Amino acid sequence: MKxxxxxxxxxxxxxxxxxxxxxxDTSETALLxxxxxxxxxxxxxxxxxxxxxxxxxxxxxxxxxxxxxLLSFDSQDNSLIPELAKSWHITRDGxxxxxxxxxxxxxxxxxxxxxxxxxxxxxxxxxxxxILEQDHPYHEVSGGRYPFFNNNNFASIVERIEKINDFTxxxxxxxxxxxxxxxxxxxxxxxxSAEYAxxxxxxxxxxxxxxxxxxxxxxxxxxYRAGSFIRxxxxxxxxxxxxxxxxxxxxxxxxxxxRLTKLLASECDIVAYPIAHQTIDxxxxxxxxxxxxxxxxxxxxxxxxxxxxxxxxxxxxxxxINKDAIMDAVYYGQAERAKSLLPPSAWDYEQSVNQIDYxxxxxxxxxxxxxxxxxxxxxxxxxxxxQRAYNPDAVTMAKLIQADLQNIGINSNIVSYEWATFLxxxxxxxxQSVLIGWTADYADPDxxxxxxxxxxxxxxxxxxxxxxxxxxDQLLADALATSSSExxxxxxxxxxxxxxxxxxxxPIAHSKRFQARSSSVQGLVLDPFGGxxxxxxxxx
Amino acid sequence: xxxxxxxxxxxxxxxMLLLTWFAFSLAHxxxxxxxxxxTGQVNANPEQLIALGQQYHTEDHMIFQxxxxxxxxISGDLGLSMASQLPIASELANLLPATIELSIVALAIAMITxxxxxxxxxxxxxxxVDDVILTFSMIGYSIxxxxxxxxxxxxxxxxxxxxxxxxxxxxxxxxxHVTGFLIIxxxxxxxxxxxxxxxxxxxxxxxxxxVVALAPATIFIRLARxxxxxxxxxxxxxxxxAKGLSFRQIIYRHAVRNAMIQVVRHVGLxxxxxxxxxxVTEVIFSWPGIGRxxxxxxxxxxxxAIQNGLLVLSIFIFIVHIITDLTYAGLNPLARERSYGS
Numbered sequence: 001m002k003x004x005x006x007x008x009x010x011x012x013x014x015x016x017x018x019x020x021x022x023x024x025d026t027s028e029t030a031l032l033x034x035x036x037x038x039x040x041x042x043x044x045x046x047x048x049x050x051x052x053x054x055x056x057x058x059x060x061x062x063x064x065x066x067x068x069x070l071l072s073f074d075s076q077d078n079s080l081i082p083e084l085a086k087s088w089h090i091t092r093d094g095x096x097x098x099x100x101x102x103x104x105x106x107x108x109x110x111x112x113x114x115x116x117x118x119x120x121x122x123x124x125x126x127x128x129x130x131i132l133e134q135d136h137p138y139h140e141v142s143g144g145r146y147p148f149f150n151n152n153n154f155a156s157i158v159e160r161i162e163k164i165n166d167f168t169x170x171x172x173x174x175x176x177x178x179x180x181x182x183x184x185x186x187x188x189x190x191x192x193s194a195e196y197a198x199x200x201x202x203x204x205x206x207x208x209x210x211x212x213x214x215x216x217x218x219x220x221x222x223x224y225r226a227g228s229f230i231r232x233x234x235x236x237x238x239x240x241x242x243x244x245x246x247x248x249x250x251x252x253x254x255x256x257x258x259r260l261t262k263l264l265a266s267e268c269d270i271v272a273y274p275i276a277h278q279t280i281d282x283x284x285x286x287x288x289x290x291x292x293x294x295x296x297x298x299x300x301x302x303x304x305x306x307x308x309x310x311x312x313x314x315x316x317x318x319x320x321i322n323k324d325a326i327m328d329a330v331y332y333g334q335a336e337r338a339k340s341l342l343p344p345s346a347w348d349y350e351q352s353v354n355q356i357d358y359x360x361x362x363x364x365x366x367x368x369x370x371x372x373x374x375x376x377x378x379x380x381x382x383x384x385x386x387q388r389a390y391n392p393d394a395v396t397m398a399k400l401i402q403a404d405l406q407n408i409g410i411n412s413n414i415v416s417y418e419w420a421t422f423l424x425x426x427x428x429x430x431x432q433s434v435l436i437g438w439t440a441d442y443a444d445p446d447x448x449x450x451x452x453x454x455x456x457x458x459x460x461x462x463x464x465x466x467x468x469x470x471x472x473d474q475l476l477a478d479a480l481a482t483s484s485s486e487x488x489x490x491x492x493x494x495x496x497x498x499x500x501x502x503x504x505x506x507p508i509a510h511s512k513r514f515q516a517r518s519s520s521v522q523g524l525v526l527d528p529f530g531g532x533x534x535x536x537x538x539x540x
Numbered sequence: 541x542x543x544x545x546x547x548x549x550x551x552x553x554x555x556m557l558l559l560t561w562f563a564f565s566l567a568h569x570x571x572x573x574x575x576x577x578x579t580g581q582v583n584a585n586p587e588q589l590i591a592l593g594q595q596y597h598t599e600d601h602m603i604f605q606x607x608x609x610x611x612x613x614i615s616g617d618l619g620l621s622m623a624s625q626l627p628i629a630s631e632l633a634n635l636l637p638a639t640i641e642l643s644i645v646a647l648a649i650a651m652i653t654x655x656x657x658x659x660x661x662x663x664x665x666x667x668x669v670d671d672v673i674l675t676f677s678m679i680g681y682s683i684x685x686x687x688x689x690x691x692x693x694x695x696x697x698x699x700x701x702x703x704x705x706x707x708x709x710x711x712x713x714x715x716x717h718v719t720g721f722l723i724i725x726x727x728x729x730x731x732x733x734x735x736x737x738x739x740x741x742x743x744x745x746x747x748x749x750x751v752v753a754l755a756p757a758t759i760f761i762r763l764a765r766x767x768x769x770x771x772x773x774x775x776x777x778x779x780x781x782a783k784g785l786s787f788r789q790i791i792y793r794h795a796v797r798n799a800m801i802q803v804v805r806h807v808g809l810x811x812x813x814x815x816x817x818x819x820v821t822e823v824i825f826s827w828p829g830i831g832r833x834x835x836x837x838x839x840x841x842x843x844x845a846i847q848n849g850l851l852v853l854s855i856f857i858f859i860v861h862i863i864t865d866l867t868y869a870g871l872n873p874l875a876r877e878r879s880y881g882s
Contacts, residue, residue: 032733036712265697265705
C-alpha cells in the first residue's frame, strides 16, 4: 500500500490549481511550506533564556535559534572558535581574559523592541552580571536560578568584569581556570541585550526579558502558545549569513506516537527523539540521523553504606554485569558500550584502560575474598523512572542486572519512585546502588569527572556514589591547572585508571541521540551536546 | 406562525431554566467548595473569596444563589477555567467555531451523499442495489467512530500520505482570529499566502469531516429511503403515474420535493448527535474544538469548565433545534398547525 509520498502534494497542488482556475487573484508566490521548517519537539520550553535552565528541551528551542555566545565549539574537534568575540587573549598567569567583540552584530528587531545600536561591551557585561551579582536588578527576575553557573561555581571563578572600551571587555578571574573558556561556549552562556533590559525597566516589566526574548541569533521570536507551538521568523540582519528558511516552527507534541504520525503524514519536517527507528529507516522519504551524545549511563554504588563500602564487593558486581546483553535489550544496539566515563568518540583515552570484562568466575572469587557467602547478600537497585537519552529504560536494565547478580549469588530488589522523589532521596544518600546517567554540558573531560565523582559534588549531591578520594580530586585539580594538553591528558588517564581500580561506579553505555527528518530537509547537523541549530537548514 | 414562535420561545425559556439549574447544582455536587467550582477562582485569597461570596450570595438561600448565578451567566460571566485561569466565555468563543465548522462540513457531506443514496435505494426497492446500500449503511452506522478515525489516519495519512492527520491548519500559516471560523478568517485575511492556507485548511478538514459524516450519512440514507418509499405509495404519485408521466418526471418533480421536506425536519435532530460525534473525533484529529477542550477539562478535574462548557453547548444545540423547527415551519405550512411542540 506504499504510494509515492508526493501524492499528498498532488492533492494540495490540485486544490491550489482549482483555486487558481476559479479566477481568484494570486500573486506569484512560491509555496510557503518550502520556506518553513516545522520541528516537532518533545515538550514546552520552561523559559526563553537558556541561562536560567538546564533542560535539553529548552536549550533545543532557544540556545542556537535566538542567541549567540562569545565563543563556540568547533563541531569537528570541539576546539574553541570565535563567535561574538572575534578574538580573545589570556594573560600568562591565566587570571585575566580579554575579549574583542565583533562590531557588526545586530539585535532582533521585533514588534516589542527596536534596537538602536549594535552589540557592544554593555550587553556582555549585562548578560554576565545578571548571573553573578545577587543585587543586580535582573538577578531575581525569573527566580534568580542559574543552575549551570551555580554548579560550576561561576561566581567564585569570576572576580569581576571590566569594560575596557565599547568593544573590549576583560574578565578578572580568581585564579587560572581551564574550564572557564569552555563554559562561555556552552549553550547557557548567551548574550542578552542591555538596551532591551533598560527599556523593560522603564516600563517596569522586567519579567518580559525571558518571555519575549531579544538576542542576536539567526531567528527572532514571533509567537509562543504554551503547550502548542513556537513561531520564529528569520533574523534578516543576522551578522553571519542569514538563515535559509523564512520561518521556523516548533510544534510541541509530547506524545511519541503523535510525533511519529506527524512525521509519516509529513506534518513535521523533523522530529525529536523518534520511536520506531526501523520504520523510519525503511521509509523512502525519511531519514534517521544519529550522533553519539556526550553522555554516560552508569551503575553507581553508594560507597558510604554497606555492602558497597567494600571495594571487593564493588569489583565483584562490576565483573558480574553482562554489558553486551544490556546493549541488545535496552539500547537495541543503538549505543556504544562504555569502557570508561568518557565517550570514546570524543576523547580517545580508553586504549590503555585495564577495563573490567564480564567474568562470573572472577566475580565469585572476589566475593569469596570479601568473605561473602553466596546467597547471603541482598541489595537494592534503584532504577530511575524516566526515559533519558542515555538510558531509555532503566527498569529493564535493572532486571538484567538483577539476573546477572543472581548468577554470583547476590539477591536484589528493584526500587523506583516518582522522579522528583527519586532525585531527592538519591541526594540524601538513601540508596545502595543506582542506575542513572549524566549528559555533559560542554566538551571537556572535566565535565564528566567533577560533577560525578569529586568530593565537592559528593556534598552538593550530583555524586551518586558519594565517593570522595583525595588522590582523584588532586588529579582533577592538576588537570585543570596545567596548560599543557599532553600533561592534562596524562592526569585524566590516571583518573580513569583510578576509577577502574576503585569502582565507585560501573560505566555502562554512551547512547546515541536520534532525530528523524523528511529527506527533503538538508543541512541539519545533530550536535553531540543537544542544542539544535537550524541556520543552515534548507528544504527542497 | 406567531403563536408557533411564542410557544417555541416559552419552551426554550423553561428548558434554559432547567439547564441552568442543573449546571448550578453540579457546582454543589462536585467535590470542593461550590463557590470555587462556580467561579473557577482557585488562586483567590480569602478577601477575594469573601467578595466573590457576596456577589454570588453564598450566605443566602439556595434560590438567591441560583438567581445570582443566573445573573452572572446572562451577563456573559462564565467564570474562569480552573486549569488555565482564562475566562471560559473567551475560551468557548475561540473553540466553539472550530467545532461548528467541522459539524457543518460533516453535515453537508452527510446530506450530499446520504440523501441521494437513500433515494436510489428506495427507487430500487427490494432489488440488489437496495440490499447492498442497506447493508453498507448498517455497517457504517455500527462502526465505532474512534476506531474509524484511527483507521482513517492510518490509511490516508500514514500509509498513503494524502491528507494531514492533526490540527485545523498547518502551523506555518498565520491567520488572524476574526470570526473564529477558520475558513472565513482565511478568506478575510490579507496574508500573501491565503490561497495556500485555504488549500491547506481544506485538506485538513476532509478527513475528520468524513469520519464525523459517516454515521449521520447512514441515518440520512435510511430516512430518505423510508420517506421515499412512503411517498411512492401515496395516491398523488399513483395519480401521476396514471396520468402517464414518465418515471423520471415523477421522481424529480414530485417525489423528491415532498421527501425532502421530511428529511430537512430531521437535519436539526441530527445536528445534536453530530456535535457529539464531532467532539470524539476532535480528540483523534487534535482538532482545536470544544470537544477536545471538554475532555481535557474532565481529565484535569476542571469543574467550572465542565459545567459551564456543557451549559453553553446544550444552549447552542437547543437554539439550533429551534432554528430548524422554525425554518421547517416556514417551509411547510402544515407544521404550523401543530401548535404543541413535538
